[in-house]
Amino acid sequence: MDLHNLLTSGQPILLDGAMGTMLQAKGLPTGATPELVALEHPQWLLDIHSAYLDAGSQIVYANTFGANREKLAHCGVTVEEVVQAAVSLAKQAAQSRGLVALDIGPIGQLLQPTGTLEFEKAVDIFAQVVRAGVAAGADLAVIETMTDLQEARAALLAVKENSSLPVMVTMTYEATGRTFLGCSPACAALTLEGMGADAIGINCSLGPREMPPLVEELITWTNLPIVLKPNAGLPHPDGSGYDITPEEFAQSLASLAQMGVQIFGGCCGTTPEYIRLLREALCQTQVRPAPRHVPPAVCSATKVVPIDRVRVIGERINPTGKKLMKEALRRGDVDYMLGQALAQVDAGADILDVNVGLPDIDEAEMMVAAVKAIQGVTDAPLQLDSTDPAVLERALRVYCGKAIVNSVNGEDAASDKILPLVKRYGAAVVGLTLNEEGIPQTAQKRVEIARHILDRAMFYGISKQDVYIDCLTLTVSAEPTGAVQTLQALKQVKEELGLKTVLGVSNISFGLPARGLVNQNFLTMAMAAGLDLPILNPNVDAMMAAVRCYHLLTTVDENATDFIAAYGNATVSTSITTTGGNTVPASTSGTRTLEEAVVAGLKTEAAAATRSLLEQREPMDIVNEMLIPALDKVGVDFEQNRVFLPQLIQSAGAAQAAFDVIRQHMATGDQEQVDRGTIVIATVKGDIHDIGKNIVKVLLENYGYTVVDLGRDVDPQKVVEAAQRHHAPLVGLSALMTTTVKNMEETIAQLRQAGLTCKVMVGGAVLTPEYAAQIGADFYAKDAKDSVDIARRVFSDSM
């Protein structure tokens, strides 16, 4: 007997009840490590498992919930010892009466970005538990009480990569229907089924009464068997236990078999009595698995985007033809990408394409950094865009949710490498209708390639609804009949193959005047032909307007709700242009000078004043003769307590807006960018407070320095590498906690060991000039303004 036999029987499957509750009853003191019971009181576990098996449990969970090396770090025992003992005891109790599950709970530290634990480290921690469980002879693995979908993914990957055990995954939700970290049952379902879980569900936190809406959501979004292991109701306010009786627990939980739930058990507060009554209640019930039809969709950890209408994929995170994005990538400036990501989501993008391919950077590293950072600030699902399978695999591992892979095509050599990854990580995939011979001229040939891609994808086990076909836009100025063929192919793919379609829209108008007009009309024609997923620049309102109008006119947008929300108060103007991802009015001439605007902290006016100045003056003159003197004035006022940090930041923001205009201007010409030298900055390893560092960054950039911002929680080695690669004469380090200053010291030591001659400035709440000197720093920056003064000194010395 194994889990698969039980599942295919169609009968309800009975798990056990609480372990912690039973251990406390046996006398486990508060604050003790429950996992040590396997070594210290083996008889307790034999008793508890036997009691559950006697009550009817078909699967018992070994007492390994927290048996990971982080939680056991101070216990003087190894993961292997604890897991071996706990699983053996469960097996000894079970004999042939039931299966034994290796129980895997959370590590106890939060993963990035909320915490500091790295994803791959989490996978490694779980992998050790899994290997120990396999060696001890567990029959299956259960991953439970997860609140972070990314941690559940790490555990699931560890099980898949280190065993062939069947695996169930249950997460714990609040009454709001979300986990603490905001994950919904729908996101969990799409993601975990995609990654190969055998059953998924809910445990802990709520009681059976609160289950129905969550079960409803789960069965909408998964075809997998559903597991429920709730608490014995909600906790009493005084902490004296839980609020429902074993009888009510059993009745109310068993009734959910009607909804198709197949696997039942109890969490906190439940005892063998609950399980015994649950078995009796289930004897009188049938599991009714209603047929399920999961809609096509992608998701992040916190948001599902069903492909049930036109969904816009933002195209801006891509260096092709974008000089500023290329520069940002070469600097490793993930922040620039975050600005682009947020601007696109604000403009209405549903999904973001992420392409960081440049010949002279480490694409895989950059892709991982970009995916993590973007997922840290937006809940839009991502389309991972690369031709390199190695890059795609790294991105897919770290992406939390169900992504889209962009792309494969009709060439089997490449798709045989990429499609297995799409399957393993549970993504959707874009298929381009081209092959070894190029892009076919005719619609019919493109449909044939689409059919071939679909066959290959299904061969690898990818479901049909997760294959999206791109019939490819050809530039109409070069291929006059191209648009017609593309639209015809799109229509056929949709109608004959029943697949969702993707199309990059903007290429159509290359080489033509008034490109916006062509793009907008082509988009409308494509949507009418059945386009589901246009890839476009959402910051161009005309494109979003076309999508909103299409939804309005096809009654997708009932009562014009979305349309009115977007345009109810708008004066629609055609003179909207975009700069650096931000939509700004094309020309409003300010009434103040640039200096006045910077001193007053007015962004729009500073940008406008810069634009008009650029008509007459050289960019570098504007920087040196106006911007920097204005900033200096604010800086002096700040030092003398005439203005304060908020006003300093406001002025910096205005100067930044002016700088953006100048950079844009220089990028369109072929001029060299303003560059007074490179400074590498980072918040040190273990520290996640980075607001001070970010204020410093803005100020340094205002003065024309190129800032390579490595972010927060940065490994010493990464700082060394960046300082080497960028030949930075100055490195700035920030730490806010006494506990992380030692990592600052370590970083400085490694910079010195590497033989770098760069100067190091440090700052942060717990530092003093004396302490800074003691840990080997060259400078102590007491505030953001001070860091600029230090930079000036260092760079005047080095010139």
Place this chain on the structure above:
Amino acid sequence: MMEVQLSSLDISEVLRYMGCPAHQAGQDLMETVENCAQTLVKVARPRWTYRTFSISLEEEGVRLSTGLLLPSKDLRTHLSGCHQVAVFCATLSPQTDRLIRQAESRDMLQALALDCCATAAVEQVCDQIETFLHGEYPGCYFPFRYSPGYGDLPLSLQGPLLALLDAPRKIGLCASATHILTPRKSVTALIGVSHTPVTDAKRSCLSCPAGEHCQYRKAGGHCGSA
């Protein structure tokens, strides 16, 4: 258990955290801070949990009835006369951290304002909890709340205290390997309970971990939380 509800935040307190005296803030800055305060209150989902323990004062510090030693002479002095201690923890939720992260990519002034709003919100949450806990012990006296990082009470206690409160499971609050609370806008604290009047009833700069590095003291003032 009492549910914590954030009400509107004290804008001048937020401005003070931002490094700006309230009377020096122009209208646009006031508006920015007010908008941020509203957003923060809407997004934050405060959660908390607590337990009480009887304590014994020992040579090296304070021992909880579970056996956990809090190795701190300062805490021992602080809790002298107390027979019990309520240990609580609270968090504004990961959504708050995310809100601040987003702002850092959009607008640093808003990021600073939101960060300081969150600090003010954590204080408000702690005040509500403290009032509630005081109400649980009618007729008793309480020294001010005390947290790891104050005096010589080590930050490395964050993890063990959270474990004792089952905080990771109950409210999703964890400590990192470097003892930082995550989500970031969170707190753990101890409140002593005494049958007799206590001396340490008010917080003061003398017992504050910021001590001489405090930005407010450097500027000749104080944070206003005493």
